[in-house]
Amino acid sequence: MTHPPTDQTLAAAGLILIYATIIGFTDNFVRVIAEGAGLWQFHATRSLMALPLLLLAVPLLGLRPWPRRWGAVVARSAIHGLAMVIYFGALGFLPVALVAAGLFTAPIFVLLISRFVYGHALGPVRIIAVALGFLGVVLVLGPEAMGGASLAALLPVAAGALYALGNVATREWCAGETAETLLAGFFVALGLIGLAGVAALSLWPQPVPEGPEGFLMRGPVWPTGTFWVWTLVQATGSLVAVGMMIRAYQIADAGRVSVLEYVILPASALWAWALWGELLTPLAWAGMGLIALAGGMIALRARAQEGAARSGDAAGA
Numbered sequence: 467m468t469h470p471p472t473d474q475t476l477a478a479a480g481l482i483l484i485y486a487t488i489i490g491f492t493d494n495f496v497r498v499i500a501e502g503a504g505l506w507q508f509h510a511t512r513s514l515m516a517l518p519l520l521l522l523a524v525p526l527l528g529l530r531p532w533p534r535r536w537g538a539v540v541a542r543s544a545i546h547g548l549a550m551v552i553y554f555g556a557l558g559f560l561p562v563a564l565v566a567a568g569l570f571t572a573p574i575f576v577l578l579i580s581r582f583v584y585g586h587a588l589g590p591v592r593i594i595a596v597a598l599g600f601l602g603v604v605l606v607l608g609p610e611a612m613g614g615a616s617l618a619a620l621l622p623v624a625a626g627a628l629y630a631l632g633n634v635a636t637r638e639w640c641a642g643e644t645a646e647t648l649l650a651g652f653f654v655a656l657g658l659i660g661l662a663g664v665a666a667l668s669l670w671p672q673p674v675p676e677g678p679e680g681f682l683m684r685g686p687v688w689p690t691g692t693f694w695v696w697t698l699v700q701a702t703g704s705l706v707a708v709g710m711m712i713r714a715y716q717i718a719d720a721g722r723v724s725v726l727e728y729v730i731l732p733a734s735a736l737w738a739w740a741l742w743g744e745l746l747t748p749l750a751w752a753g754m755g756l757i758a759l760a761g762g763m764i765a766l767r768a769r770a771q772e773g774a775a776r777s778g779d780a781a782g783a
Contacts, residue, residue, distance in 0.1 A: 475768030478718035479761065481710040482726040488710075490733030492703035494741050495696045501677055503693045504684030505554055506663025508700075511689070513657025515701035520650055529646045538639040539651045542632055547655030549628035556621045557682060568622025570603045570731070573724035575630035580721050584638060591767045592721055599728040599760035605753025606731050633724060636715035645713040652708060718768075725764050728757045 499508055524531055533539040549569075556565045573596045580586040640648060667685030674680035689697075714723050732754040738744040746754075 473719045473722065473768065474717040475719070475722050476765060478714035478723050479726050479765050479768075481714040482723060483729060485707045485711040485714070486727075486730040486733040488703045488707035489730060490735075490737045491741075492700050492707075493734055494737045495699065497678055499693055499696050499700070500681035501692075502690055503681075503687055504664075504667070504674075505681050506660045506667065507684075507686050507689075508693075508697060509656045509660030510664055511660075511693075511697050512701045512704065513653045513660060515698055516653045516705045517650065517657070519702065519705055520646065520653070524646070530644050531646045531650045533647050533651070534642050535640070538635070539643060539647060542635040542640055542648065543651035543655040545628050545635065546632040546652055547659050549625045549632060550656060551659055552621055552625040552628065554682065556625065560622065565622040566731070567604060567607055568620075568624075569626045569629060570600060570728065571623050571626035572630040572633065573599060573721070573728065575627045576634055576720050576724040579630060579634050580719075584634070586719070586721070588721065589767070591763055592725070595725045595760040595763045596721075598756050598763070599725050602753040602756030602760065603728060603731055605756065606735060606750045607753075608747070608749065630724065633715055634720045636712060637720055641716075645709050645716060648712045649705065649709045652712075653705075722764050722768060726761050729761055732757055 496508075520529075520531065523529055553565065553569050556568070577588055577593065577596055581588050636648060664686050667683070671685050672683045674684045711727070714726070735744075735746055735750060735754070739746060
């Protein structure tokens, strides 16, 4: 008798932890890139670096980057790309904390989509974990995360909803695809969006503030050595980390993995403290504790369910 594949939540948790550690480090250097270059040039250049690295790994590791279902992969890639465009676009006129809080509504939307679109059952543990994790995010970001709420503040929430849909699609639409296929789609989508932004700002240049404040509206500039080095670090780190994140969504329920993904915020905050000496407030430490508690609840619940499933298999053998 065959059994349907079970969620490998604990393995997914390990992948998400590595993903968060790498991304938390590399994303801390976006501020260095933003000193003299623009967001769109960064996205285009990073994809142009990451895709050849991925293609180089194809024969070496025996990877399969070509989609089996082009429509599903293109749709998922476009949804994630649109989520990132809205997210970074909102950074141009909304507080960073408010935008980040909006994006981190994604686990809530994952639960709603999983339940009401795909009919997956939701247990109380998962619902409580999502609520605790989101509260932890708000505490880490500080009071300004909920300040300045307005109609425009719905944009990062829309980004969170699209990001959630893309994550659900990883398993629901693209179950037969490899992680490297979805990874290639992710970088192609962001690369095309970056090229479109570069072209638009070349044709219609905008007033650009100096330094990081001009990151969103800055058109193409002559790259510096610093830009090349840290964009290459970003491309390499993102290639590995995002691949692990995609794999996590392939092997475990999206509702569980999305809660585990909250760990990206404390990972980034801890790297900011280690790299730049940015101190964390007691409120932020409390928030990270809630995020850890939410992840622990998901992991322990998954462990108990996997243990019960093994006992049931042994009893039925």
